[in-house]
Amino acid sequence: MRWPLASRSLAVPETAPRIPFNIPKPNQEQIVLLITIVLLVVFGFTLSGFATVSNLLNLLRSISILGVLGLGMGLIVISRGIDLSQVATLAGCWAIALIEMQRGVPVGAAVLLALAIALLIGVTNGVMVAFVEAPPLFVTLAAGFVIYGLAFWLAPAWVVYAPKDAAGLMFAGAGRLFGVPVPILVFAVSAIAMHLFLSRTSIGRFIYAQGDNPEAARLTGIPLRPLIVLEYALVAFLAWLAGLVWVGTTGSMQMAITQGTMIFDVVLVVVIGGISLIGGRGSVFSVVVGCILIGTLLNAFTIMDVNSEVQNIIKGVVLLAAIVLDNFLHPRDEETARQGD
């Protein structure tokens, strides 16, 4: 007698028939992509010289540095961290390397020196965040100043030029492969690699888990502290890569970028694209679309010859709006938030 009763109570209710024509709710990446396309079309028609192949290639090349940096920032924001010292890392390690090249160190060795410096910075940041448990915002903000000061001490010039004869060094920034500028390829390869890393490897999934809920990730046995150090080292590595492109493109390294607002462009790219500051959300695709949008805007600003201060104000307002929107879409519990979150 009991069995049929139990089986009936356990019976799975029939699923309601799905409405065939429901339109999926667009996510942030798709909205941003749509806005970008609209902007591209609008600028193409209104700005003379925008919709030319050379300008579009130029646009892609200019955003590739931003893009490579954005991949690093995206990674760290997904893990619920942030790295405000990224641009300083880029400038610092390459300024020192270029000075060493001028002093006669072989190009290859200097490039490796730059990499070593970048990784050292990344690991130091990671240790401060993971083991000292200081909030990442404070750590990387302070690290930015320290890197700037130390780099300037070792390489005391606002602009450090690359040696003229180092063709290999220039390849990543100025070369072309099958007619495509190499920076674009660098960005594309890094994006694909980062995508595979984040979505196909267990460490990548751990990073999402950490960003979603660090405490739960730790309790499931993920070695959170080494993971954090790895993340900051990866960010620094990408900063080094972006620096390689930068040096190739401009033939020099400008320390002034450490004092500028470039780091906020990177944060903007990431946040606009849909990598929420709350962590655990977004993907490489977010960085790519964010990057194209910001790159388009910056390119248009340049063609329209907008004052850089006005540009800063516009970017600031957009970033503020993005932060407010992000906060609205992904509300965090501000009552338990730590300082510097």
Next chain:
Amino acid sequence: MSTIEAFAESLTQSARRFSPRLLLSELLLKQWFEPVVPFTVMIGLWLYFALTIPDYASVQNGLSLLRLFAEFGFVALAMGFCLISGGIDLSVGAIFALCNFAALFFLLVMEWPVGLVVVATLCVGAALGSINGLLIGFLKTRPFLTTLVTLIILRASVNLLNTGYAQVFATNSVDSDAWDFIGTGSVLGVPVNAAALFAVLLICHIFLSRSRYGWHLTAIGASRKAARHAGIRVRLMLFLTYVLSGSLCAASGIFYAARQASTDSTTGVGWEFQALTAVVLGGISLAGGKGTVWRAMIGALIVFLLINGLVRMGIPGYVTSAVTGMILLAAVGIDVKWSKNRGKAIQKIYVNPAYVAFSPAPSVQRGSASPFAQNDRLIHAQAIGLDQVEGPEDVIVDRQGRVYGSTRDGNVIRFSGENLEQREVFAHIGGRPLGMQFDRDENLIVAVAGMGVYGVAPDGRVFKVTDETNRTWYKLNDDSRLRMADDLDIAPDGKIYFSDCTTRYEMTTNTLDILEARPNGRVVCYDPKTRTTRTVINHFYFPNGVCVSHDGQSVLIASTSLCKIFRYWIEGPKKGKTEVLIDELPGNPDNINRASDGNYWLALVGIRTPTFDLSVRKPGFRLRMVKQVPTDEWLAPALNHGCVLKFNERGEALESWWDPTGISHSTLTSMREHKGYLYLGGLENNRIGRIKLDGVDESWTGYDAYWGDKSRVRG
């Protein structure tokens, strides 16, 4: 022993008693100790520059430094408020720069009067702050990133405005005494901006530490959730915090404008970073809810002196930047680690055992001629209130023959009737009632651990006698409260002498005090005539039992951790002197009470063992034990024996009564004689015991021995 040897002995004693760890643990507990570190750094920095830079220490230089510092001080104060509220304001430098511009604009372009300029600029600052406030307070965005972005926007705006008006500012000038006074004036010899800063600091200090809204601000920083639950308007308070921050920056901008009368793209650049470094260095915690305006100022002075000094020594700006960054990194790291581990650190070093050498232990060998020889005289004691009392530490019998026990649950339990079978709660005092005594009016005076000394009137009404004594001025731990009043007795003149056995621990942790074996206790006297309480013997090794001698001339005091009985003279030629009455005891003494034959009863709560005697000479061993071994496995004196002994006025032990099984009467802490019976109480026992005594005065009662015809007080 010669005088020199005695002197050497006392020297080694004091050397053993002093412990840097002890000092440190008590220092770390102090609220004022944390700011001492940055303050020392500040003084050290100033001294360093005074020694290395010529004319640095002059009054002239001091005043000019103050004039340079004041504006940064305002900005650091603004940052401090935001950090205390649990947020941060990185736009302070930009707001400062914009307000500097606004003041010049209002004055030179709009040509407004100075008063209006000041008010309008403050409004500009408040308005800019309110943008941050709206975003953070009401839209709940992240303070760090939000203000970082407003910093960029405002900084870009300043640069735009500067390029538009730099020419105008350079050519226009205004002839106003008031404006000049704001810029270069002095109040009582102090630069006007520094004087204003000091006034603002005073107001802000009172606001933060004494006013309702200051407390709200701190509460929000400490725990936003708790603040909301307490009914604090969190959003509004946060909004107003950023408005306040903006206004403080505006004040800074006004003074800067009046002093410099110029604006350029470097005005206030990096100040947010310096201000952040300053307040964190001063000890305003990143976690929020902790900090004072003075600590913000100490940090601000350090950063200012450092940067100013480095500039004077001709060190380039990038080094300063790196140094400031490193200081911020270190300060943030220390802040995070310290706020997380402070309690643990103090706990780890709080217990500091000392070296003590016991006198030799007399033999307790069964069947020997020693008065301490073990026997079975307590095994068959009659049980009163079996399983009806929870640890009667002290027992007492009133004139009607009713038995009282002070129990763990904060009660005084009374047994009455023919066979003492009727149980009632005579009074509920709370705390842990311990020693008891009847005064002349038959009020039961009770020493209550954790509360002080209380009285119970014959009708059961509870009243407070005293709960504090005079504070020892040189002690770091505030010892004015009575922590653990243990036993008491009343002198013929009505003065209540009682022991307060520890000033470093509590009732629940008093074992640690015994293991520490330091003179942390004291003997205190309450004078009912003047209603005053004062410490008569400070620094006493765990004073426990207290008994006024039969003649009323002295007080006998048992020291549990030294295993000795002392006599303190309260009358006669030796008044005020303390001497050892019994030097060698086989166990740890507890309460002392009068016996009918003019002698005294003494309870031993624990019996000494050779291992425990050895351990008291090994402070390092006891420290490791406390830190590494769980509490229930600590080495202790033998607690599974019960022993009561009798000694005479000269301190000679006469007889002893034992329960060596520890089944019915272990850890005996008290005994009272009443009409031929001896009543027994114990700290951990589930009963009150009673044995018949042979050959004693069967009409003798405790009350009569103190206040009636059995009293032996002379004169």
